[in-house]
Amino acid sequence: MPTMLEVQNLVKEFKRRDGDIVKAVQGVSFDIHEGEIFSLLGPNGAGKTTTISMISGLISPTEGDASIGGHSITKEPLKAKALLGVIPQEIALYPTLTARQNLEFFGRMYDITGQELVKRVDEVLEFIDLVDRQNDRVETFSGGMKRRVNIGVGLLHRPQLVYMDEPTVGVDPQSRRRILDTVLRLRDEYQMAVLYTTHLMEESQELSDRVGIIDHGKLIAVGSVGELTQQVGEEDRLVLNVGEQIVGEELLGRLKSEINGISNVSYANLAVDGAAAQGEINILATRGRKALPDVITLLNDVWIDVSSIEVREPDLEAVFLNLTGHALRD
Amino acid sequence: MQTFFNVARTELRLIFQSRAQLVNMFVISPILALVVGLGTGAITGGFSETPRLRVDWIDRDQSDLSTAFAAQLRTANSNLVLCPIDNDEDDVCRLDNRDTLDEDLARERLIDGDSLALIIVPDGFESDLLDGRSVSVTYRSNADLTASDHILETVQAVTQQISGSFVAVAVAPDAVESAEGFEFPDNASRQRYQENVYDVATELWAQDLVQVSFEQTIDVGDEDSQVSTAQIGFGQSIPGMSTMYVMFSIFPAMTALILERENWTLQRLVMTPAPRWHLVGGKIAARFVTGMIQYGILFGVAALLGISFGGDVLALVLVMMGFVFAICGLTLALATLVRSEGQANGISLLLTLTLAPLGGAWWPLDITPQFMQVIGRISPVAWAMDAFQALIFEQGGLLTVLPSVLILTAIGLVFTIIGASRFSYE
Structure with missing residues (x-):
């Protein structure tokens, strides 16, 4: 299967106020193939969010590179970003806009316009099961519904790679189940590659084709769940x-x-x-x-x-x- | 550029979704500008009536000449009201329905402040003058001797005119007779000639052959005092209040950017395939449009009231654009310093309420001490207000306001560069 994401020796250093250098990510390398769910598993502060912030172009790597669909995030950032769907941990939506307005706004950011935009928004609203609430302001939604819109925004431009950063944090069990099913649908129905970060072993174990275990900024193991559990005999x-x-x-x-x-x-x-x-x-x-x-x-x-x-x-x-x-x- | 306009359009939608913003822009700012305009106009002579100067007039001669004297006084100063002869239905003379006035009552009225001066024309005023004898007109006033007294100056001017006319009457026949071969056939002819000389002299005096062109610093107009006084008040309040409300419209962008960072919408936008400058540039552009709309609302309201803002619309718009650009740049630069919503709100309010009065948005800088006028120049508001006043009160044009526009643009550029280079999306 074609490689959708190739991460090569990513390093991120931050300078603290006292002048000390903190190495948040230390030489992380991995790849994700089309139609594959890859979990980045690690405790809070392990470097998951910093790694995906570099992959998504939010921050620049100190060293290393990553490419999405063959486009380097440092050399061709706009082309790389066009292939990436972002579903952050936060509800990154405009609460006073309706679900439809949010989807339309972010759709236009990916140069989708006119009838094509209308069609895509309709499709996504159906996918996240919010057709009947599409004209309500997001601020009136429940937490689970907001999460669904948040996911919908990341899927509108039909990305080849979707990154989901701890999407089940703070949601009720019913909504959590729905989100996990959505992730599986993205792989099984749309052949999307999914980069899923979590600190919950159960989610990683259930969803992932492969898992990368990260701790203190280092990727310490990569493999399928079976391969990894074999390590403990x-x-x-x-x-x-x-x-x-x-x-x-x-x-x-x-x-x-x-x-x-x-x-x-x-x-x-x-x-x-x-x-x-x-x-x-x-x-x-x-x-x-x-x-x-x-x-x-x-x-x-x-x-x-x-x-x-x-x-x-x-x-x-x-x-x-x-x-x-x-x-x-x- | 589609993403730039998409961000700007959505930001405008978010701004105008706020009821508080709409009320501030469309209701409170015009009301405040109107109230301040009325107040400013009243302070500078604005909507108060044309001042009426009550002067008591006792004419003991009751001659044609004394009547002409009164008429000449009115001509010389149209604000004079000679009481009781000029009294009206509204009892402008405050005579309580009395038709006559004696000297005792007039003195009492002077003391009470019901009149500002008393003029007594003596008996024999006309005949003495015609006979070439000097006469004495009594003038009483409580005015400060060290200050200019407009009424006394009027009386002196008119008596000089009359004296001049009678000098002409006295010397003209002799001058004519001194010419070789001319002699009046009789006294009647001589008297008719003297009367003609008097009429011509008086007429010439009335024409003010030599005039002083008197110009007020502020053009109060001469056709409709209500409009002209409104012009004074609103000429200050409309640019002043709109400039302040422009800041109220733009500075909240700091808060909006912080909230976007907290809600992660800003980071999500960074992860889209749009150049970064489209994101913050679009948001600041929306604030620029908001600022211009704010100017448009207040100047539009003023235009409906018939207030004139000079003849150079292009210059006016350029001043507005320069100021709005300067505040947008300042906002972007400050957005890189503030760390919380509370800080941003506090700084917005503090800056608006400091820069506005410092720069002359609340009152003209000209009435402040010299050092305040110098300090005020640190505020972009001062440069904008200078330009507005040059256009409104001094009939200035593009060249007059160009320095202010350039300075405002430079301020905007410097702050925009600082802000853009320091802005953090994370």
Whole structure:
């Protein structure tokens, strides 16, 4: 299949106010083929948004290049952008304009005019199932409907490559399901290449033909879900919920060294915005179920109560843990 | 360029979707300009009536000559009202239906301020003058002796005319008789000749053979005092208020750009295949059009009221364009400095309410101290107001306002270059 996106050694450095150089993206390379969904998976701050900002021409790379449909983003930016559909994480719409007016406005930005514009807008409104609300102002829409218009704007010019930046952030489960189905339709019905960024392993696992795992600005693994999970072999992942109890490095070290079969241990606090701690211990272990009694015994010895235990088959979370030494949601 | 016009057109749609913007442009700004215009006109003599100078007149001679004296006073100063002879139905003389006036009452009226002066024509005024004797006309006033007294000056001018006429009457017969071979046959002929000389002399005085051309700094016109005084007030308020409201229309572009960046519509536009200058250029162009519309509304309202803005429409439009361009450039440059919606709103308000009075949009810079006139030149408003006043009050043309237009354009260019080079889309 033809290559729609080719990313070559992209580097982005920012200069901080104190003069220090921060390397947000460090030599990222990958490619995406026609009719392929490629997920860029990584925790917040891993460099996903910076990478796609360079690909979409919002910021210039410090080094490296990328080409969309054979057009370099640094040398032929306008031609490259014409092939790219942008669906940002934010609802990048004019709230006081109607859904139709928003679509028409962005359509004209891609030089679509006249009857062709009317036809494309009608098609997109049907695709996002908003024909009956097309003349209502976007500000009157629900969050899910706004997301659909946001997606529609990115598809209006029939791009060959669509980038979607965490499109399910902050949406209800029903809308989320609808968005994921839309992504699959873009590939299956329209043969579009999709660059999908997410920090949610489940989405990446469900949608992707291939996944790129990114952490601290580096692409640390690329492959299909099957290929990546093979990297962790037959290891199970034990997920132990310890509630508000904080687990230190010393205990994590004891778990790894004192119990046979454990290759990696990490602790993550899933609490957000100052809420009470929600501790989770992630353990990679061969024959995890057999190691479980020893794990519980050791935790009891140090007065750590475990409120729930889950044994998971190898997944992308386990891959990430195996590659980085910390959990995806850490 | 299609993307440029697409951005500009949509930005205009967004601007004019705002009810607050529409009310400000089409309702509040004209009302404010009209109110300020009326106020300014009243301060400068505007809509108040032509001043009436009440002067009490006691004619003890009741002769043709004393009547002619009164008539000459009225001719010399059309604002004079000689009381009681010029009193009208509205009792302009404030005489409370009295038809006559004695000296005691006249003195009382002087003290009370009901009249500004008292003129007493003595008995024997005409006969004494005809006999070549000097007469004394009494003039009383409470006016400040150190200040110019227009009424006294009028009385003096008229008495000089009368004196001059009688000098001519006195010397003319002798001059004629001194010519060789001429002699009046009798006294009656001599008297008729003297009367003719008096008439001719008086007529010549009335014609003001030598005139001083008096011009007011502000042209108040001479046909319709209402229009001319409106011209004074609105000649200041329309350019002033419209210039201020142009700033109110354009500076909010700072806020709009920040919101676009926050909502990510600006970034989304950058990711479209449109040159970057089309994006911000289109948005600023929309503000330029908004500014010109604001000018058009207020100057249009004024034109409907019959206010004249000089004869050079091209020069007027160029001044407007120069100022709007300067403010658009300043807005773009400031948009690179502000970091939040609150900052942008604060700076917009602060700048408008500082630059407008500093540059003479609220009152003419000429009435401010010299140092304020110098400081005011830092405001683009001052250059625009200078140009507007040259067109409106001094009948200036394109060449007169060209320096102001060039300075405004230069201000706009400098700020546009700074803004365009520093603007961040991220």
